[in-house]
């Protein structure tokens with residue numbers, strides 16, 4: 001199955017669905033192998049998830065060529081600042097057993113503006129050294145993206161944020177789209193908290209799809225990338241079957257009614 005992609009501001013293509021690997025320690029190697037077999041070509045990890053080593057093992061075992069897989073990892077809060085970030089990418093690459101990642105993200109914005117700037121300068125050096133093919137941020141609100149105009153020489157290729165119909169974040173998403181910053185929706189399945197919502201169940205029934213597939217399709221039709229976490233093989237396979245249907249205008253209007261600034265993390 002050919003998975004659609006979104007072009008980053010670097011020219012690289014990101015598959016619009018990736019496998020999230022938070023809360024997957026001990027299961028990540030098998031889940032990643034299952035996902036690669038099912039057709040996933042995009043994996044999301046972070047130092048703090050503790051899954052980088054297992055992902056490295058799965059990549060070594062898989063027959064899929066490295067260049068066909070989009071790998072994202074992230075610098076954790078306590079490693080931020082110039083030296084810490086430069087050391088953190090090396091540690092992540094070593095655990096992943098890779099020469100480069102496709103995308104390196106600042107996991108959460110630091111509370112100090114000076115450290116935010118220093119960390120970004122290190123990210124730019126990492127990009128210029130070829131250790132990351134693209135760099136970006138995560139959990140950055142509008143004012144923090146705007147602040148980057150004052151210090152960034154390279155603008156972020158991505159903002160990875162919590163987005164689902166219960167927290168649409170239209171202003172932030174629109175700003176990113178207008179500034180060529182791709183958006184990845186994390187917790188796109190609301191961590192299962194709202195999978196049984198009756199509005200979603202009804203739309204799922206109308207489309208002959210599952211509630212999870214409706215949520216993922218919604219994110220993709222918004223023009224974003226989705227990274228559902230699934231350890232169960234049946235979930236891994238179900239979540240990628242979202243390219244054979246389209247939500248109607250009515251479906252999308254009904255989902256818009258669910259927006260209530262509700263975070264699930």
Ligand SMILES: NC(=O)c1ccc[n+]([C@@H]2O[C@H](COP(=O)([O-])OP(=O)(O)OC[C@H]3O[C@@H](n4cnc5c(N)ncnc54)[C@H](OP(=O)(O)O)[C@@H]3O)[C@@H](O)[C@H]2O)c1
Nearest residue numbers: 020021022186187188189190191212228229230231232235
């Ligand atoms: N940048 C950040 O700060 C940040 C924050 C949070 C998350 N993330 C990333 O985003 C990824 C996804 O978010 P998330 O892990 O918070 O939550 P999520 O993807 O919204 O939900 C994951 C949960 O949904 C279940 N699930 C998966 N597919 C399903 C299906 N088809 N039907 C029913 N249940 C299903 C999973 O169960 P099983 O595992 O049992 O299959 C798991 O319990 C993370 O893994 C991580 O990579 C990033």
